[in-house]
Amino acid sequence: MPKKRVGVKKRIKAMMALFLVGVMVLVLRLFWIQFIRGGEYKKQAAEQQTRDSVITAKRGSIYDRNMKVLAQSATAERVTINPQEIAKVKMPMQ
Numbered sequence: 001m002p003k004k005r006v007g008v009k010k011r012i013k014a015m016m017a018l019f020l021v022g023v024m025v026l027v028l029r030l031f032w033i034q035f036i037r038g039g040e041y042k043k044q045a046a047e048q049q050t051r052d053s054v055i056t057a058k059r060g061s062i063y064d065r066n067m068k069v070l071a072q073s074a075t076a077e078r079v080t081i082n083p084q085e086i087a088k089v090k091m092p093m094q
Helices: 002-036 037-049 083-088
Strands: 067-069
Touching: 002 037
Parallel strands: none
Antiparallel strands: none
16 A cells, blocks of 8 residues: 555656646746736737727707707717738737
8 A cells, every 4th residue: 555655646746746837837928928028019009909090070960940959960989990900910929
């Protein structure tokens, strides 16, 4: 029985070591992305997310002869996504 128990302990230690190595790899990768390349990614995000566009002026309301509103201008927000623009962004090496 003692030999079996030593083997199990070795396997547990090996699994813990692999787990710790994996966690360290993830921590180092996060550090690299956040602090080393963070400024570059921030700039890319700002360029991709913001764009100037022309907004047409309000036209005003349309009334009938009794001054009852028939049609009224309304403000509407619009968000568009261009897949071609997303595809052009260079993704970091995985």
